[in-house]
Amino acid sequence: MSYKVIIIDDEGRTRSMLKKMVSSTNFPLKIVAEADSVQSGIDVINEHNPDIVLLDIQMPDGSGFDLLDRLRHRNFEIIFVTAHQEFAIRAIKFSALDYILKPVEIEELESALENAIDTIQSKSDLSMRYETLLENLKHSNKRVVIRTKGSMYVVDLKDIIHCQSDRNYTYFHLTDGRKIFTSRTMKEYENVLSLPDFIRCHRSHIINFNHIERYERGDGGIIVMKNGSEVPLSRQSKDRFMELLESL
Incomplete structure (x- = not known):
């Protein structure tokens, strides 16, 4: 064929x-x-x-x-x-x-x-x-298509709480409690999920600023999201994160 x-x-x-x-x-x-x-x-x-x-x-x-x-x-x-x-x-x-x-x-x-x-x-x-x-x-990029092995999901950006990488895979954590797993790397999504709403706060995490509940200070610190997830903040990303957080 x-x-x-x-x-x-x-x-x-x-x-x-x-x-x-x-x-x-x-x-x-x-x-x-x-x-x-x-x-x-x-x-x-x-x-x-x-x-x-x-x-x-x-x-x-x-x-x-x-x-x-x-x-x-x-x-x-x-x-x-x-x-x-x-x-x-x-x-x-x-x-x-x-x-x-x-x-x-x-x-x-x-x-x-x-x-x-x-x-x-x-x-x-x-x-x-x-x-x-x-x-x-x-409408200036309001939705993203996430490919999985058997499906494609159309997701509103506002519904993404954070993304988590596991080697060459990425998990999307959504406001409705779903987790979508894709074989695409975090690097590919970093170019799509960017400021002003998203920031890569750690080599394994991208967060949505609109879903932050609080920040707990520490060496890098912990970002607690509205769904209860605790996301680490790397020391390399801390200054940039604090600058953006204080500007909200």
Whole structure:
């Protein structure tokens, strides 16, 4: 079985480069179409029903997000291809979607394609992540998608009390008492859960400032959260934490 791929980018040189890179991989992929604008992208997606779309963010007649918003059916995996745009990248990360930066490196493309194929094979709910992305773009990143082995959870940021790492795994502690376990590392979430609401207070913990009950002084100290969890504060993070706490 070959997975159908569409490349959408307004730069002909970038499309040619991506075609060569995709064709050089060992994945069972077939490039079925390409497009150079939002409208032509919508047309080829509707015509070919792709499995994977490599999608530029900025195009002359709109953005890749506009394209997504205008599609009635989003039953394919997207890899965004973009120059560095902090807000757009943060929104993509919040939605557990993939992106690669220009100029494109073959290793990054191969990794993104492998993730896309794994997601397709797991029959994950793709539309849920796209809805989260579009909502976050409109409302400044209010929700995050957490991938687990068998599911994807859409979680409001305000409902995350704290995150705890256990080697290469992360536990999310939520206000409703649930704990969501994911095989993604704390480092990946540190780039998503950031100030002003979140801070990494210890190498194994990220906390939500809105759920702090009290701070107990000590060498580093202990942060007691509203759910009763006691989170250690490292000496390296103490000055920054105290500065932020006093500014609340």
